[in-house]
Amino acid sequence: MPRARRARRVAGEPEVARTLTDKAYTDLEELIVTLKLAPGSAVSEAMLSRRLRIGRTPIREALQRLARERLVMILPRRGVIVSDINVNSQLRLLEVRREVERLLGRCAARRASAEERARFAELAGLFEESARRNDDTTFLRIDREFNELCIKAARNEFAAGAMAQMQSLSRRFWYLHYKQAADMPVTAKLHADMARAIAAGDEGLAATAVDRLLDNIESFTRATVSVEF
Numbered sequence: 561m562p563r564a565r566r567a568r569r570v571a572g573e574p575e576v577a578r579t580l581t582d583k584a585y586t587d588l589e590e591l592i593v594t595l596k597l598a599p600g601s602a603v604s605e606a607m608l609s610r611r612l613r614i615g616r617t618p619i620r621e622a623l624q625r626l627a628r629e630r631l632v633m634i635l636p637r638r639g640v641i642v643s644d645i646n647v648n649s650q651l652r653l654l655e656v657r658r659e660v661e662r663l664l665g666r667c668a669a670r671r672a673s674a675e676e677r678a679r680f681a682e683l684a685g686l687f688e689e690s691a692r693r694n695d696d697t698t699f700l701r702i703d704r705e706f707n708e709l710c711i712k713a714a715r716n717e718f719a720a721g722a723m724a725q726m727q728s729l730s731r732r733f734w735y736l737h738y739k740q741a742a743d744m745p746v747t748a749k750l751h752a753d754m755a756r757a758i759a760a761g762d763e764g765l766a767a768t769a770v771d772r773l774l775d776n777i778e779s780f781t782r783a784t785v786s787v788e789f
Contacts, residue, residue: 584614584622586704592631592642593700593732599644603632629725631732650733650781653726658774660722665766667714669758676713680759683709687752691745696738699748700731706755713758730777737784750776 588608591597605623609616623640626632633641672680683706690699707727711720738744754769 580614580618581621584608584612584618585625587612587614588619588622588626589631589704589728590700592626593728593735594697595732595736597642599642601642602638603640603642605640626728629728631728645733645736647733647781647784650729651778653729654774654778654781656722657726657730658770658778660719660726661710661774662767662770663716663719664710664714664723665754665758665770666763667716667719668710669761669763669766671715672713672758672761676709677759677761679709680706680713680755684752684755684759687748687755691748691752694744696735696744699744700735703731703751706751710758733781734777738780740784747773747776747780 588597597603605616605619608614608619608623612619623632623634627634630643633643635641668676668680683702686702687699687706690696690702704727707723711723714720734747738747750769750773754766754773757765757769
């Protein structure tokens with residue numbers, strides 16, 4: 561790997577996007593997850609094109625992907641609306657996420673290549689560094705790469721499709737509430753445990769790490785509001 565590219569990755573930043581659509585998606589997803597595009601706000605292709613300095617066609621394609629992930633709603637004659645956040649929906653999402661992520665963790669531990677295992681080990685260290693610094697933005701960027709690597713290493717396109725629709729919604733909910741109800745360093749360390757288990761090829765430990773992480777996330781989610789069932 562070229563030195564400059566490796567240095568960028570070790571710093572915990574996303575790799576250079578392969579296409580303008582990839583870049584538009586990555587930039588827009590981060591704006592939505594970090595609430596720079598607020599829930600319920602209206603946006604347009606033209607406005608986003610100017611803000612990101614990317615052509616409207618890549619912006620349109622990125623918005624279509626974000627709509628599939630339920631981060632935006634594309635409404636005829638009304639434009640594009642950033643989706644609202646709902647704790648009840650989030651709890652239902654976590655029910656599914658736990659099962660899918662446990663499967664992905666076990667599959668990734670079993671099927672990851674040597675290069676992927678090396679990157680999982682690096683990401684574990686980066687998660688712990690973000691925990692030491694209490695750096696939420698870096699944590700979210702590392703988390704996005706970690707999620708993508710889990711999906712790739714698991715080599716199960718059906719689980720990948722399900723997980724892709726949940727991760728960004730989960731990360732946005734966490735970002736909105738974590739300062740009131742969660743401990744970011746603890747969350748980062750739990751991710752590090754999962755990354756290290758996958759790197760070691762330990763399926764059982766990976767599944768256990770997923771459960772510990774999802775227990776933490778579910779407790780955090782319930783702490784945000786009182787929910788009656």
